[in-house]
Amino acid sequence: MGSEYAIEAEDLRRTYRARTGWLRPRRTEVEAVRGVSFTVGRGELFGLLGPNGAGKTTTIKLLNTLLIPTSGMARVCGHDVEKETREVRRRIGYVFGGDRGLYDRLSALDNLRYFAELYGVAPRDQKRRIAELLDLVGLAGREGERVEGYSRGMRQRLHIARGLLHAPDVLFLDEPSIGVDPVAARELRRTVADLASTGTTVLLTTHYMAEADELCDRIAVIADGQIQALGTPAELRRRADGRRVVEVEAYGVPESAVDAVRDLPGVRETAVEARGALQLLTVHSDAHVDVQSDVLRELAGIRLGRVDSREPTLEDAYVAIVSAS
Amino acid sequence: MRSLRLLVVGTLLHAKHLSRSPFEVTIALVVPVVQATLAVYLFRAGGEQHRLLEAAVGAGVMGVWSSVLFGSGGAIQDQRWQGTLEMIMLAPRRPVLIILPITIATGVVGTYALLTTLLWGRLLYGIRLEFAHPVAFVVAAVVCVVALGMFGLLLAATFVLMRNANALANTLEYPVWLVSGMLVPITVLPAWTAPIAAVLPTTWGARALREATSGGPVWPSVAVCLGISVLCLALGAVALTHVERRARAAATLALA
Numbered sequence: 012m013g014s015e016y017a018i019e020a021e022d023l024r025r026t027y028r029a030r031t032g033w034l035r036p037r038r039t040e041v042e043a044v045r046g047v048s049f050t051v052g053r054g055e056l057f058g059l060l061g062p063n064g065a066g067k068t069t070t071i072k073l074l075n076t077l078l079i080p081t082s083g084m085a086r087v088c089g090h091d092v093e094k095e096t097r098e099v100r101r102r103i104g105y106v107f108g109g110d111r112g113l114y115d116r117l118s119a120l121d122n123l124r125y126f127a128e129l130y131g132v133a134p135r136d137q138k139r140r141i142a143e144l145l146d147l148v149g150l151a152g153r154e155g156e157r158v159e160g161y162s163r164g165m166r167q168r169l170h171i172a173r174g175l176l177h178a179p180d181v182l183f184l185d186e187p188s189i190g191v192d193p194v195a196a197r198e199l200r201r202t203v204a205d206l207a208s209t210g211t212t213v214l215l216t217t218h219y220m221a222e223a224d225e226l227c228d229r230i231a232v233i234a235d236g237q238i239q240a241l242g243t244p245a246e247l248r249r250r251a252d253g254r255r256v257v258e259v260e261a262y263g264v265p266e267s268a269v270d271a272v273r274d275l276p277g278v279r280e281t282a283v284e285a286r287g288a289l290q291l292l293t294v295h296s297d298a299h300v301d302v303q304s305d306v307l308r309e310l311a312g313i314r315l316g317r318v319d320s321r322e323p324t325l326e327d328a329y330v331a332i333v334s335a336s
Numbered sequence: 337m338r339s340l341r342l343l344v345v346g347t348l349l350h351a352k353h354l355s356r357s358p359f360e361v362t363i364a365l366v367v368p369v370v371q372a373t374l375a376v377y378l379f380r381a382g383g384e385q386h387r388l389l390e391a392a393v394g395a396g397v398m399g400v401w402s403s404v405l406f407g408s409g410g411a412i413q414d415q416r417w418q419g420t421l422e423m424i425m426l427a428p429r430r431p432v433l434i435i436l437p438i439t440i441a442t443g444v445v446g447t448y449a450l451l452t453t454l455l456w457g458r459l460l461y462g463i464r465l466e467f468a469h470p471v472a473f474v475v476a477a478v479v480c481v482v483a484l485g486m487f488g489l490l491l492a493a494t495f496v497l498m499r500n501a502n503a504l505a506n507t508l509e510y511p512v513w514l515v516s517g518m519l520v521p522i523t524v525l526p527a528w529t530a531p532i533a534a535v536l537p538t539t540w541g542a543r544a545l546r547e548a549t550s551g552g553p554v555w556p557s558v559a560v561c562l563g564i565s566v567l568c569l570a571l572g573a574v575a576l577t578h579v580e581r582r583a584r585a586a587a588t589l590a591l592a
């Protein structure tokens with residue numbers, strides 16, 4: 012239809028209301044999405060990044076008609092998600108990560124047949140379309156087995172086949188690569204890139220920065236239900252321009268040492284991430300200040316592993332954006 | 337035509353999915369033993385030997401009803417657990433076309449209980465399976481299943497919204513058994529139950545099957561049963577459209 016954008020969101024908001032407790036019910040309200048606006052062009056591959064609970068899934072469900080916005084407006088292919096629900100649904104596919112969402116005691120083939128019927132694939136095209144997709148996701152030959160016997164990655168691939176059955180114009184992918192092995196993830200990325208290059212609009216959420224960097228034309232970073240940054244991966248990376256990153260592997264860093272590092276001149280951000288027995292200390296600093304020796308001095312007496320000083324990556328930019336929010 | 341295809345394919349696949357649940361199948365095989373026994377002793381005590389088959393059929397219909405009742409609530413709940421509820425409601429179809437196959441499938445699975453009740457009756461108690469109108473019996477059984485499926489749709493419409501639908505289902509099981517005369521004749525029940533019985537499709541379905549078993553005008557009961565259920569279907573369809581919107585506003589389609 013006439014609209015030049017595949018997806019338009021204008022000041023989308025969504026509040027979840029829940030009642031907890033039986034005897035003394037308490038009302039709780041969560042403002043999951045708080046005024047999100049963006050547009051996605053036709054054939055664009057758009058990424059939505061953000062920490063857990065940022066509101067990514069909620070945003071996707073507002074756009075794919077599973078949730079009604081508390082306020083604000085959204086259109087998909089020019090159709091209002093709230094008023095023209097069926098028109099929107101005809102044009103979209105939805106794939107989410109994890110192993111739920113399939114009929115476990117049915118075969119992959121039966122699952123696809125059922126959803127082909129539901130999603131309105133013409134009966135005479137069903138067989139060919141299903142065979143094509145089984146081939147595409149590498150499940151051909153195993154389609155007769157029950158899904159309950161499938162591995163996580165196989166289920167995920169079946170999900171993707173299901174989402175593509177009716178050749179949607181717009182595809183929503185919510186963490187599609189979760190639990191998928193590296194080789195399969197690479198194939199998945201190729202499939203997604205192919206879809207986008209043939210005109211399908213893709214909205215993708217992921218926690219893998221490399222994936223977003225490789226695939227996305229543009230990325231929105233969302234935290235606390237609001238967009239904190241929006242741009243091409245290169246533009247976002249520039250957010251970390253003028254920075255340098257020092258990474259130190261350490262065993263048993265006390266909180267006081269971290270605070271001391273944080274207070275060093277030139278240091279912008281410090282994060283500690285536990286990785287099994289060791290901790291990974293990431294220190295962002297101004298590019299012109301070499302903080303490595305200062306950092307190491309503050310950590311004197313602590314057993315250290317690898318120490319590394321490098322240029323910032325998209326992930327560093329992401330960390331900078333999210334921690335600033 | 338496309339809608340009919342969806343209904344048929346959907347019903348078959350949901351019935352297949354349900355039939356493969358070890359839980360459902362065990363229930364369908366074991367509960368009828370209890371029901372057949374109950375029926376036999378109730379009627380033997382009453383000295384009505386010739387009514388044994390009728391009793392077994394009545395007990396079987398109870399099985400179908402239980403399956404639809406728990407199935408309609410349970411199926412929605414199960415779909416929510418499996419994460420499939422969102423995926424099916426996302427289809428560009430009217431909600432009734434999406435949910436009806438599920439509730440009819442629960443009726444289809446309920447016929448396992450009907451068949452096993454008859455089988456156990458034959459094996460354990462030597463009830464002779466001689467039906468007055470065998471063909472009418474089969475037709476009435478099919479109508480009964482479809483009708484209960486449509487009734488189930490009305491139940492399901494309420495269950496999409498309620499996260500603890502099972503509580504409601506539990507309270508509905510026995511009263512409907514009793515009031516519809518599946519086990520004891522309606523005539524022995526208090527008079528105030530009669531109007532309730534008259535509007536329940538279960539009453540007419542059970543009656544049609546009874547008439548087909550021991551002789552009687554089967555078709556009028558079949559017709560009334562179908563009529564009431566089509567009404568349930570219409571109401572259910574309207575309710576479901578409304579409920580689907582509310583579920584999207586209240587975020588009850590998903591678990592979290």
Ligand SMILES: Nc1ncnc2c1ncn2[C@@H]1O[C@H](COP(=O)(O)OP(=O)(O)OP(=O)(O)O)[C@@H](O)[C@H]1O
Pocket residue numbers: 027028029041042043061062063064065066067068069070587591592
């Ligand atoms: N059905 C619900 N009822 C109440 N609160 C909810 C519901 N779904 C999500 N939330 C809350 O809304 C907020 C946003 O959740 P959302 O699932 O959109 O985050 P997300 O960005 O997808 O996170 P993740 O990366 O973990 O998938 C969270 O605080 C979450 O607890």
Ligand SMILES: [Mg+2]
Pocket residue numbers: 067068069185
């Ligand atoms: Mg999410």
